[in-house]
Amino acid sequence: MSEEAIKQAVQQALRGMGVEDVDVRLDQPRDPSHGDLATTVALTLAKELGRPPLAIAEEIASRIDTERFAIESVSVAGPGFLNFKLSSGQVASGIVDIIAADDDYGRCDEGGGESIVVEFVSANPTGPLHLGHGRQGAIGDALAGLLDWTGWSVSREYYYNDAGAQIDRLAESVWARYQQHFGREEEIPEGGYQGKYVGEIAASLAEEHGDRFVGIRDEEALGVMRETAVRTLRAEQDLDLSDFRIHFDVYFLESSLYDDGRVVSTVEALRGTGKVFDLDGAVWLRTTDYGDQKDRVMVKSDGSPTYFLPDVAYHMDKWERGFHHAINVQGADHHGTMARVQAGVQALGLPAGYPEYVLHQMVRVERDGKEVKFSKRAGSYTTLRELMAEVGVDVTRYFFQMRKPDAHLVFDLALALDQSDKNPVYKVQYAHARMCSIFKKAGLERSSIGTDGVDLSVLATDAERELIKALTQFPDLVRNAARLRAPHLICDYLEQTAGAVNSWYHAGNPSRNPKLAVLVEDDGLRGARLALSRSVQIVLRNGLTILGIMAPEQMIRDEDVAG
């Protein structure tokens, strides 16, 4: 639009009043009666100029050269707002950019091609993925999408904690079930895993190895249990994730940090910083020097490292691989790790605040206000796979993304199962599909719909103006959502825009109001409305693409399939 022109006009007016170098910020008022663009410069300058804001606003308004800058009208309102109205041609000109950019509309190069790693999910291979992992996956993937769209070179990374005490508990749990399989009385150890899947793994071991390990609890037996369990569970998690349409560029194994000696060398490096001390037989890092609540143990008195040490080694590795920006998506219950990992890498010379964390709260599934738990395969929790099977991938992803990460998420199962456009996901998808169906009805390939020779100024109804304004906000929105690490802003935008689209579409229902239909008789108007429809389709599709959600050309309901 003509934001730049208005800024210049205001600055020119201000110069006439003896005020130089003012940053004029324009925003779109919520209420369309306040014009298309507005500024609060008069309010901001009141103090500096020692004059009432209203008087300043009026003087600016009177000095604005509306003709030179092609401004339709300017007015003063409230305590001193300056409101500008644009011609419908100026508003509608935004469509040209949308259609020209197509798949790339909304992209920017803010990241300048710099590398950034987004680590998420990073579940231990000790059981099926649960809803917390699902939310983390959906948020992390959307964040990666946002960064990609804003010009970063993004790597999606998964850190497998395949070493350490948790895995030992898993191996012991499988061992116990294996013994039980052969009728021996063995109990799952304290802190072990109770889920049904442990028994399934034990049964498969019994099938493969027979009773070879009955009553035997040595290195080899536990090693086989461990290896089989980890391999099985990793394969299962990988399948869940790929069905959830999440794909990682790098799978990083914690065990590799032990194998190549980097855990040990990290201790040595940290000792070299002078921030390390020995106490009670353990090795500590003085993380309080970097703002942590208390100092942390790196090497336990039994000589084994805590998880903290490989974590530091891992993040040093990220940096050394060229990722000078890193985002870790984690459950809020892990927030204690933030300060200590940051302290650890800072001690080794990395800048404060590396890596950056996005913490998310937990998920609760409800139907009619009551908590719903699906199955018991995993023991006490609902798995991601179960929820996906129940409501579908698009709905699951969207619901996980539509709330800001640091708020608790109530997953409304009744709403998720609703296939009308009460369901926010379907609302957006319907709006997209409706545009596609118009193109089909018109007998046009959507790529053939353009703005060449089309007079867009005929898009002059209030609904059309507001819709176009919403569409042209998309690039700013994407940039902002990426900066704020806030995928939910994309959801909000899509829902709001889809609402505007749907009412515009319905208002043009040919049986009721043929003059407002896209496919009107008048060639000029039809061409312009087709271009608008095409713009809508592009923006909705691009928004959904960032989130990793399908933009269908046609909606298929369950009963259509059944019938």
Add this chain to the structure above:
RNA sequence: GUCCCCGUAGCUCAGUUGGAUAGAGCGACUGCCUCCUAAGCAGUAGGUCGCAGGUUCGAUUCCUGCCGGGGACGCCA
């Protein structure tokens, strides 16, 4: 006790460089309608923005304190 997050309409939630009459969906209520395929559409009601101070021309937004909910405070991850 210390630290982090949250507290906005009956419910679920938006609202970031502080701006006009605080928004959306669900639910409720009132009308319409069978359509450019969509169990749909249009509208109405509903608010001391947790409480109390402070900063400001202006605070849901920033600061302080308090109350309420969740989480973390391990030589677990």
